[in-house]
Amino acid sequence: MISIPAVPAAAQERSVPAAAIRQKTDIPCPHPAVAKPAGIPPRPVPPPDDPVNSAVGGPALATHGLVVPAGAKQPPAVTATTWMVADLDTGEVLGGCGPHVYQTPASVQKTLLAATVMDKLDPKQTMTVVRGDLDIEVNSSAVGLVVGGKYQISTLWLGLLLNSGNDAANALARLAGGGGADGVAKTVAAMNAEARSLGAYQTHALTPSGLDGKGQFTSAYDLALIARKDFANADFRRYVLTKAAQMPAQPQLKQKGFQFQNENKLIFNYPGAMGGKTGFTTVARHSYVGAASRNGRRLVVTLLGAEAHPLRGWQQGAALLDWGFALPKGASVGKLVTPADVAQQNATTNARIESTTAAKSAVPSARASSSGGLPMMPVALGVAVVLAGTPLLLLLSQRRRKRPARKVR
Template sequence: MKITLMSRGSGRAVRLAVAGCALLAVGAAGTPAPSTAPPDPLRASGTQVRLVEGAPEVPEVSALSWVVADARSGDVLAAHEAHRELPPASTLKTLFALALLPQVPAGRHRATDAELAGVGEGSSLVGVEAGRDYAVDDLWRGVFLSSGNDAVHVLSAMAGGKRAAVARMQATAERLGARDTRVVSPDGYDAPGQVSSAFDLAVFGREGLRDPRFAEYCRTAVADFPGREGAYGIRNTNRLLTGAEGVEPYPGAIGVKNGYTSKAGNTLIAAAKRGGRTLVVTVLNPQDGSSGAVYEEARSLLDWGFRAAGRVRPVGSLEPPVAAGAPASPRPGPSAKPATAAQVAASGQADGLGWWTVALAACAAALTAGGTAVGARRGWWRRGWWWRRGAR
């Protein structure tokens, strides 16, 4: 009888241990891991820059948001409200190109009325006509030079339609770590909820310059576009590249994309190369009021960036966060032994769960020991019972 009570008591102890471990597991699942990441300076308000002795002061500009970055390293040299979410206008076409350049097949395509039906009123157009055949290269030049929403809609149709284009754009933004961007319309036409940021647009511009086709299209100043009565000339609307309406071309300019809507104001991604260094500058919605302000403010930021390069400490990076694409914590291979509770406690960490993980590991060890003990007792009791029965 005494042996039977011991067996029941051991089972009760094991059941209590199981219940306690379950409660610990619930607590662990509901307790977020403490964050050890330092605050991101680029998410602070105001202008962010780290000048060293002898570095020039950052110029005063009226834009709501801007970024100056090194295209090769991705280092952000200075920024103002870098992650402020604002309408991007046609600068969003850079993300469109990043997402769809690999998707649209080369060759020729005949535009249709259905493809052009959704072009927004007042959109910038390159002059695509339904029923006419176009080389895909011509359509892409229509996007980059004339910011043609008509060309965007035709290219979207060739890659599966507007919805598919938007999904690819959003996925591309997330892959690049551009978390401020919400895509609604692939051409950048004002739409409720559609936003980006100076930081994200700098990411798109830098990534685009790495693609030979993107880089070629964005630096093209003039080209011919097919029309009813033969080809006609189109000119890049980025005034820093071509110069127009009182704006002088910027020395070493290599694109990237400008934009304007009544809601977004003037927006610009500009890149230039000087002395082996390439800078990317984004400027969103200058409050100066003049149409050329976005170019002149980008000019002053580019000038500053080239003078300050090597004399400022970066305030951030355009590189995607490691956590965004990092694999999960390494798992032990088939031959690896699981860590003991003591090893977990000594390490001070376990996938970010802290003391919860230590407690759970201790529970596991206790259950293992308890199960072994109960099994031993039951085995002894059974051996005794069979012995007694045999003795009778």
Template sequence: MTAFGPGRTPSPWSRAVVLTTVCLSVSYAGAPAFADGHDGRAPGRTVIGGAALGRPGVQVLPKSGSPELPQGLSALSWLVADARTGEVLASKNAHRPLPPASTLKTLFAVTVLPRFPQETLHTVTEEELAGVGAGSSKVGVQAGEEYTVADLWRGVFLSSGNDAVHVLARMNGSVPLTVSQMQAKAQMLGADDTEVVSPDGYDEPGQVSSAYDLALFARAGLATPYFAGYTSTATAMFPGGKDAKGKPAPPYQIQNTNRLLTGADGVGRYPGIIGVKNGYTTNAGNTLIAAAQHGDRTLIVTVMNPRSGVAMAVYKEAGALLEWGFEAAGVNGSVGTLNTGDRAVPASAPRRPADSAPAPLGTAATATQSTSEGGWAWSGAAGVLALAAGTVFARRRNLRSN
């Protein structure tokens, strides 16, 4: 049997992973797991999504005709799930807390994106750009310049701009308030592995998430207007502000840093890719949330900190897992589920009027290469996925979060 089923020619994604020399240990759901790590959870604690997801090592439930998992997967943690049903097809250390880097921006977006009409104009202040970590990835937001909310979100998603995140967080009230709201949102979604310290994913002591939680954030995001439109945008024009002489500068092109989306650096664009978000810091290593659609099925893959040393390993491993997932869906058994509904808002969670009544959504400005400016939504009990409008580690201030 090949990595992706009998008689199939291995794809570039499978070849890229199979050629690595890292061994893969597999434990089948319902059988003892090989202890290649731990999830850091307290003994006896209820495992969100199902008991198998709390076991260390790889969890998969193959049946007759199931494709084999890609060989050589080196990430400390990963997960493959169906976006519509929430079914988890396979995982490794799904609940292991790890620094998320900029993939945490998905939770930021799920929390803040509905709060402002996309056409809203905002003049940035020096205060709003204060506190952006040294070495952060930036899109080039300038104090004193006017931007639409859509401009800022393209800065967040394409350039992974921590400057744009801080502006939006200040617009939302303050950075601490936004962090509190993000934590409350994570709890509502059942993302119990996540501890939020910074809204942009910049390395901070105690800031962690997990492959499971990142999949929750992506799934919630795909049901949020505008989210998929931004995550699937490859390039866009960003306001130029002023040049070094203080004169108006022309807009400049920004490119998404997600190589599965752009195909840059020899990775190749993954067929049907929707996004979602990549990240990197020294502590987190490379992290990635990827979503793709083939036919009427959309899969979410999360990959945290590949250890193979292969160039662009996070993209190659994610691509291989997506390819496997589309083969395994409908054949393999489920090893767990993504949480299917919001919990009640904790009584201690800070609330604003926008929590219960989000501001009306505007229309995002058109980007140069975008699959859509819409989002993904599930429609009632039928659960039909449709296109809608729409990083505990020591603190290092010389880190880049992108």
């Protein structure tokens, strides 16, 4: 949820006309005609749409359907339930399908762990694995850490990002949280704070790894904000482009070393690939974050709730990247907000709240001095400011376009 003080629903409704937030009819997203596998567990019930948070980055993004620039070619049909393509450098959102719709993240949540703590841990530091680091769901993804084993932090990051090791996620989270029994919980709290600071208001983490948990959600838009911070980090870029890495032997534990591979096939098959992260759980289905560079442009694609047939997650990402690169520069339907946008909005809203509180506190003295029963103008003005000042800076932060965005059929 949004971190700034809540604005009454009535204020939200007055300041954000319903027509500007959500069209009556969403444009269906193109999907291939394939049957979903049987026996998929039900998805967690998401929170209700928030009319302000759903429009962060621009009102055109507040849709459960398709939104692309005017005149754009129809995007490829993919099984992903929601997706988005954006420019890592300019922040332009090139298009998407339900970009702010709540989804279950699976292992792409590890990108939020990286965005939160990668700069806080020395990659050359050696750590020792404890039993709690291996407290992960049975048969879930693990890179093969052993209790008592000694590993460099850089090896843990490789195990996390290449092999999606949930054991590595626990170890990194514990260390970043101080190394104690409450280290993971502290880091998860930091991840949620990081999401809010980025403007990723649909994101709420319960685990550092993305293993399913009740109330754990993200969105395609949020993942793009998180990826933008990750790809600004040179260590992250180096890790996710690594094709294979070596897990060191642990002779004191009679454990041999072994090699593990990068599961993101984009880096092996897509010209200009910059790397990314795959994800899967039986509840979330397939999720994917990937980025590539072409002709001076760096695009990121995020997708959630996909099936692996007829195309795997990375292949769906590649098809959407091709579509994005084919769009002319400047084509846009919205904007990725920045941490500076978020900080400015928080400061502005807090100032308005303080102003309104001060105005209300003046009511008793104003009444005592008034004999004519006239309206209390300071209070009325203060309330008007709040109603007019609903947090829309993030919504309106996109710059003017040469061509208006539209939802195409």
